[in-house]
Amino acid sequence: MGAKNVGMAGRSAGQVDEIGYRILEVLRDNGRISIAALAQQVGISRASAYARVEALTQAGVIMGYTARVDPARAGLGICALVFVTVHPQTWPDFLDAIREMPDIESAKITTGEHDVMLLIRGADVDVIHGFVVGVIAALPQVKSVETVLVLDEVFDRGYLLPTDVSGRGQAVAERGLMRYTRTNPDRPSRID
Numbered sequence: 001m002g003a004k005n006v007g008m009a010g011r012s013a014g015q016v017d018e019i020g021y022r023i024l025e026v027l028r029d030n031g032r033i034s035i036a037a038l039a040q041q042v043g044i045s046r047a048s049a050y051a052r053v054e055a056l057t058q059a060g061v062i063m064g065y066t067a068r069v070d071p072a073r074a075g076l077g078i079c080a081l082v083f084v085t086v087h088p089q090t091w092p093d094f095l096d097a098i099r100e101m102p103d104i105e106s107a108k109i110t111t112g113e114h115d116v117m118l119l120i121r122g123a124d125v126d127v128i129h130g131f132v133v134g135v136i137a138a139l140p141q142v143k144s145v146e147t148v149l150v151l152d153e154v155f156d157r158g159y160l161l162p163t164d165v166s167g168r169g170q171a172v173a174e175r176g177l178m179r180y181t182r183t184n185p186d187r188p189s190r191i192d
Contacts, residue, residue: 076121079150083114090141
C-alpha cells in the first residue's frame, strides 16, 4: 500500500458493480485465491474473472496483494497513535519526511485539534518514546505531539467496502460535533 495512498481519502468512488464488489469481498478474505476458484465463488467465467480483476487493478481499486502479519508475534508488541500538529506552511516538507520513515505504519490527515495521526509500532515503550521524542517531535515542521499507547487491538478489518456498510441507517447528527458526541443524551456520563 505505502506512500502512494497518502491524500487518497475523500475521493469519489469509481464505478464498481455488484460482481466487482463480490470479487473484492473474496479477495479480501483470500488474496491468494486462484482465478478459477474466484470465478467459481463469484459465479462468473474464468475469463470474466481475470478481466474484471485486471480492470479493478488498472482502475486503482485493487492496489496490490500483501501478507497479513501479526505485529506482536513478529516482535513489535507495542502500538501507539501519535497525534501531530504541523506548522502551517511546512506541510510538503513534513509529508516528505514522514514518508521516508519506515517506523510509521500509517499516516492520516485529520480534522480537529491535531493535523495528522500516525500509527507506529515498537518492541517496547522505550523504542516508542525514543522515536516520538527523538525523531518526530524533533522535526522542524512539528508544532506539537501527543502520544496515546494502544492497550489492545480488538480488530482490524483491513478495509471496508460499501457492501459492508450499506445496511447502516442514516443517522441525523448536528454538523461539527466531531470531537465528542454522547450516544444518548439521557445516558449518564458515568455509572455508579
